[in-house]
Amino acid sequence: MDLSCNKRRNRLKSGFIGIIGRPNVGKSTLMNAILGEKISIATDKPQTTRNSIRGIYTRMAETKGQDDVQMIFIDTPGIHKPKNKLGSYMTGMAVNTFREVEVIVLLVDDELSAGTGDKYILDLLREVDTPKILVINKIDKLEPEKYRRIYEEYQSLNMFQAIFGAAAIQGKNVDAILKEIEGSLEEGPMYFPADMVTDHPERFIVSEIIREKALLYLEQEVPHGIAVEIESYKEEKNLTSIGAVIYCERKSHKGIIIGKEGKKLKGIGKSARMEIEALLGSKVFLELWVKVKENWRDSDFALSNFGYDNRE
Numbered sequence: 001m002d003l004s005c006n007k008r009r010n011r012l013k014s015g016f017i018g019i020i021g022r023p024n025v026g027k028s029t030l031m032n033a034i035l036g037e038k039i040s041i042a043t044d045k046p047q048t049t050r051n052s053i054r055g056i057y058t059r060m061a062e063t064k065g066q067d068d069v070q071m072i073f074i075d076t077p078g079i080h081k082p083k084n085k086l087g088s089y090m091t092g093m094a095v096n097t098f099r100e101v102e103v104i105v106l107l108v109d110d111e112l113s114a115g116t117g118d119k120y121i122l123d124l125l126r127e128v129d130t131p132k133i134l135v136i137n138k139i140d141k142l143e144p145e146k147y148r149r150i151y152e153e154y155q156s157l158n159m160f161q162a163i164f165g166a167a168a169i170q171g172k173n174v175d176a177i178l179k180e181i182e183g184s185l186e187e188g189p190m191y192f193p194a195d196m197v198t199d200h201p202e203r204f205i206v207s208e209i210i211r212e213k214a215l216l217y218l219e220q221e222v223p224h225g226i227a228v229e230i231e232s233y234k235e236e237k238n239l240t241s242i243g244a245v246i247y248c249e250r251k252s253h254k255g256i257i258i259g260k261e262g263k264k265l266k267g268i269g270k271s272a273r274m275e276i277e278a279l280l281g282s283k284v285f286l287e288l289w290v291k292v293k294e295n296w297r298d299s300d301f302a303l304s305n306f307g308y309d310n311r312e
């Protein structure tokens with residue numbers, strides 16, 4: 001009898017997966033559905049995600065003979081034709097991601113012929129031979145006929161090893177997507193401990209929550225020229241004190257963010273605080289300031305200052 005097989009550990013399949021797609025298509029929502037935790041912020045305003053955020057999905061096999069799996073997801077910034085330096089930075093980061101990952105998951109929610117910018121992404125994708133999976137997201141609100149058209153249009157490109165319909169917001173078909181990804185992974189190392197869901201420090205997630213709340217509260221006329229910087233972060237027994245600055249590009253925006261009698265800023269602070277308290281599991285004292293930094297999206301200095309510098 002071969003006793004050695006009793007000691008044999010399950011095989012581990014692991015790898016990096018890039019979730020890509022046009023702004024607002026549901027990438028963050030899909031990643032959150034996979035991870036079951038809120039790692040990446042999701043709003044209905046495009047270009048919400050600026051940094052590549054890693055989410056780590058680990059599944060340890062329940063029975064012998066099954067594989068253990070670790071998938072490290074990279075939630076890339078919305079890709080679009082660059083209009084300024086921040087735009088170039090975001091696109092540059094996304095293209096680098098295509099080359100580094102084991103699998104690319106492209107999310108779409110419309111027909112290519114709708115001219116929504118997916119063509120631009122496809123052109124970039126053609127440059128790499130990484131395996132690609134297509135996810136047609138938001139099927140909960142797509143007419144079946146339209147879904148069929150999107151499906152056929154993408155299928156005719158012969159670029160994808162599999163095409164799925166999904167409703168990330170309901171977690172619909174997420175398991176099937178995971179299974180397909182798993183099929184493309186090879187035996188590899190355990191990159192992160194099994195209980196880790198992100199390699200980003202809590203501070204960063206906190207700043208993203210504040211940015212999300214600010215975007216949700218702001219009027220249409222304030223563009224995406226806001227950034228959040230955590231100035232102080234002090235953890236005490238049952239209280240975390242956080243001081244953060246919301247930077248905007250124009251003086252007139254500052255007034256909008258603060259609102260009449262400071263009401264808007266208070267609202268942003270309150271909803272951010274409640275979510276941060278849930279994240280940290282402690283009481284939070286959150287102080288917010290608003291400062292103007294003109295044209296920060298076109299300034300190399302400000303970009304690297306806010307952590308958006310991709311030059312090694």
Ligand SMILES: Nc1nc2c(ncn2[C@@H]2O[C@H](COP(=O)(O)OP(=O)(O)OP(=O)(O)O)[C@@H](O)[C@H]2O)c(=O)[nH]1
Nearest residue numbers: 024025026027028029042047048049078167168169
């Ligand atoms: N109806 C419907 N809405 C969805 C679905 N998935 C995402 N959304 C919504 O679409 C909006 C954008 O979702 P995000 O996950 O922030 O999109 P994103 O692609 O990460 O956006 P960027 O960060 O701008 O690149 C949010 O309002 C989501 O709630 C879905 O399956 N169905």
